[in-house]
Each structure stands twice: as C-alpha cells, then as structure tokens.
Amino acid sequence: MSLSTRSKVPFDETTRLLQPDTSSSVSSDDDSSQSSSSSSPHDSLSPPRLYGTTAKSDEEEQYEPDTTTSTPVQAEYSNGFIARVVVALLVGVFTASADGSLVIATHPIIASAFNDLENSTWLFISFLLAGAATQALYGKLSDIYGRKSVLLVSYALFAMGSALIGVGQSMWQVIVGRVISGSGGAGMMALAAVIISDLAPLRDIASWQSYLNVVATVGRSLGGPVGGFLADTIGWRWSFLGQAPIFLLAMILCGIVLPNLTTGQSRGNADATKSRLARIDFLGAAFLGSGLLALLLPLRLAGQRVPWTSPVIPLLFALGIVLLGLFTVTEMRWAKEPIFPLRLLNNREVVFSYLIMACQIAAQVGMMVSVPLYFQVTERTSSTVAGAHLMPAVIGNTVGALLTGAWIGRTGYFKTPLVFAGVISFISYGLLILRWKGDTNWAESLYIIPGGFGTGVSLNAVFVALQAAIDPKDKATAISGLYLSIPIGSILGMAACNAVMQAVTPVDLASRLRDLGIDGIEAEQIIKQAISRLDYLDEAPQVVRAAIQAAYVRGLEYSHGVSLLCAVVATAAAACAKNGQLRR
Secondary structure, three states: OOHHHHOOOOOOOOHHHOOOOOOOOOOHHHHHHHHHHOOOHHHHOOOOOOOOEEOOOOOEOOOOOOOOOOOOOOOOOOHHHHHHHHHHHHHHHHHHHHHHHHHHHHHHHHHHHOOOHHHOOHHHHHHHHHHHHHHHHHHHHHHHHOHHHHHHHHHHHHHHHHHHHHHOOOHHHHHHHHHHHHHHHHHHHHHHHHHHHHHOOHHHHHHHHHHHHHHHHHHHHHHHHHHHHHHHHOOOHHHHHOHHHHHHHHHHHHHHHOOOOOOOOOOOOHHHHHHHHHOOOHHHHHHHHHHHHHHHHHHHHEOOOEOOOOOHHHHHHHHHHHHHHHHHHHHHHHOOOOOOOHHHHHOHHHHHHHHHHHHHHHHHHHHHHHHHHHHHHHOOOOHHHHHHOOHHHHHHHHHHHHHHHHHHHHHOEOHHHHHHHHHHHHHHHHHHHHHOOOOOOOOHHHHHHHHHHHHHHHHHHHHHHHHHOOOHHHHHHHHHHHHHHHHHHHHHHHHHHHHHHHHHHHHHHHHHHHHOOOOHHHHHHHHHHHHHOHHHHHOOOHHHHHHHHHHHHHHHHHHHHHHHHHHHHHHHHHHHOOEOEEOO
C-alpha cells in the first residue's frame, strides 16, 4: 500500500484529526485488510513529532502518523456525549480547586485550634509535595487499569483525606489528611484532561479544556470566602467534612457517565491482575517521588524553618540529585514500562511545553502571593479586601482560557497564543514593577489582568501543543508530566518570591532607618517586628511606618521581577517551539 493511500484512512486517534481527502475511495475496512497482507517500506519512517499538523513553511512541519503502533482505534463521540462527560468531571474539579484556596485562607485558624500556628503553612505545603511525589504515577496507572477506575480512586483518596482532616484531633493527623488529599488531587485534573483528549479531536480539545480551567478558577476564587464564612459560623471542620459527600456524588456521576477508556491490554482473567501489577514501575516511582520531595522540601524550609546557611539545605539538595539519578538509571536500564519514559525529554517540544507550564505557574503564583501583601502593607486593608484585589487576575484567567479554546478550535494554530501569553504576562509584571509604588489607584490595580489573562491563554495552548508533539501511546504519561509542572512551578514561584522578599526588604529597611538616624539595637528591633507581623505598622511612628512600607514595596518589586523573569523564559520557549496548524 502506498504512503498516499495510508495517509487518507483513519486508523487511530491521531489520524482522525486529519482533514479527509474526498478524492480517496478507499475505506478503512479495505485498507485494514490490505495492511495485514502487505508490508510497506514507509512503515519504517521515523516517529512523528507533530501529529495532526499541516505543512505551512519550514517552521510549520507535517509528520506522517506512525500506524504501526499498538494504539487502539478510537471511537468518535458526539459533542453532546462529551459535554455530559465534562459536566460530570466538573464536580470534582471545582471542589478540589476550591479546597486549595480554602486551606490558604483558613490555615491560621486550623493551626490555631491545635496551638500550632508556626506549622500552619504545612497544611498546603504537604498537599503540594504529596501531589508532586505521586503525579507521575497516574498517567501510567490509567494506561494499565483504565481512566475511569484510576480517576475514581483519586476521588476516593481526596474524600478520605478531607474526612480525616475534619475529624482530626491533632495537627499531625490533619497534615496526614492533607497528604492523602494531595495524592488524590494529583490525579484529578490530569486524568480529567486525559479523558477529554481521549474523547475529542485535538483541535477541539482546547475548547473543552477551557471549561475545566474556568471552573477550576471559579473554585479557587470561591474557596477562600466560603471557607472563611464556614470557619466563622459553623466551624472549619465542616469545610472538609462537607467535601466527602460532594466527591461521593462526583464518583457516582463519573461511574455512570464515563466510558471505560482503557488500552485493552492485560484484561479479562485472573492472571491479568497480576500481570497489570507487574507492569507498574514501583521502583522508578519511588525514586522520582522521593527525589522531587528532597529537592522541593528545602525550598519551603529555607528562610522559614531553617536558615539558608544550614547544612540541612545542601544535604537535601544532594539527596534529591542522587535519587533522581537513580530514577534515571532505573528508567533506562531496569524498568520494562517506565513510569515516565525519559525518551519524551528527547523531544524538544515536550521540554518546551513543560518549561512554559512551570514558568507561567511560577510567575502567576508569585503574583498571587504578593498582591494581597502589597495592599495590606500600603493601604492597611483587611485580608478579605486584599484578597479581593486578585479578582481582576481571576477574571483575566477565565477570559483567556475561553478565548484560547475558541481561537484554536477556529484556526488550528497553537503557537501564536503561547507567544502572546508570554508577552502580555511580561507587560503585566513590568507594569507592577514600574507603577506600583505604594499609592496605587483603582485603575492601576487592574494591571494584574494581563498576567491572569496570559496564564489562562498559556495553560490551554500548551496542553494542545504537548499533544500535537507526542505519540498517542505516550499521551497519559506526557500529560501527567505536564501537570507535574504545576506543583513544581508553584513551589518554585513561592520559594523564589519569598527568598527575594526576605533578602531585599530587611536590607532596604535598614538603609532607610539609618537615613532617619535610627541604628544599632533599635533598628534591629524595628526590622524584626516589621518582617514578623504586619500589625506593627499600626503601632510604629509615622516616619518609621513610611520607611517600612517603602521597604516592603521595594521587596515586592524584586518579587515581581521573579515573575517577570519567568515570563521571559516562557516567551522564549514558546518562540522556539515549532508551529503548525491542526487539521480537523
């Protein structure tokens, strides 16, 4: 069979993205029978790099899909069916997203209930670290056991963790509950995205994915206020106990609506269970998870629990490097089915996608952390009002996600939104550095809109760009890797911004105090009070208060500089990525 004939026939989930050639009268059944009895020299072509694209220029390349892979034939699903699946998925996505901002808003209240306020940040740090350690597992597990069953397990883990938090009688029990919830939450968004990519053509995936992003954004927006209201009225425990029945509802809906999306391998008898268990790369997963923990943990400890100069910090970094080295050796030499195939990283488009995601998330998290602090310091607003200043960014994120889905669905291009997202984010963070000097009016407070808009655009476009660059059989593991970039980017963004603030603000404040004639022990006491509690601003003399506010503004400028740098890296990666137009 000729190459031209093969390219006209829908074989799998990749080729059904290509525009049909009406000049061909060859049916898929006829072609299937011919392919079984003939061997074409074209079958030995190099693996495709950009699936479902059409040649436009030297930069916009088309690669013939490799039909010799074991990827099963994918059924076509109606938009109505996909819509029902998405609605079922939205319940879990919304609740899990609301949980994150709920904990951020109420963690001081929760920790205070156990007289352990100094460890309150572990309520969300433990969640992020557990997610980073287990994220890579879900892609391979869904390939082995099926999307639906693994998604239901992630729901069950999140519900169990939430219930444990609600009934926990000590701080360590609550933290254990957060770890369990984090391990379950790692699979929710990733598996929801994988399921949508299983059902919809690639060109339409961005539109469906935008609904998940919008609902997740709305959940993050509402979680804090709702959690604060519940904590003030009926108690913080009900914020978590109430999640268990919601996830039970999500499990029922997904159990009813979701199709059984599996690879069709190793199923149907008693030996299949043992066979599938043997396919799980437990050793690689252990090395990857523990290695990431060892690298990310010191980023949260340093400067807060222990000083950067502590020997614990380099030891943890060294341990993380060793464990990731062992992970690399395991995947390359011993693992029959790697938990994350390292060959994916030989594809520069995959690397660019992961880099863009991590940098955009780091930039966004850095801004989300610094904006409330800015208004609390400069205007002495309440936590509620300061948090409300993030709403423009949330709205920008929502609009960006929706418009990107519509753009990709209409035009098929995904590189342009990625570059645009980086540029507009750069403009946003640049405006924050140049214009937020302590006397920000309502119009200038809207400078965060482009940052949120750019993140919304980027998250949707990079998801499509990744899938356009990989072999379909690697889809689940590649998407899990993409979602692993989110907790990594979040932790890096928070750690970098916090480190910059801690380095710049005390030094700048000391200089300003010297200009006021305040030095020595008195200056040290003022600096210690200023960086440990914001209400010291209400107690300090007017001139000292002005100096503290100015020092905080300077530290926040450098913090926005971290976000700006991340936006530059994301823009450069997007500019270097290949271009292409997805066919229908």
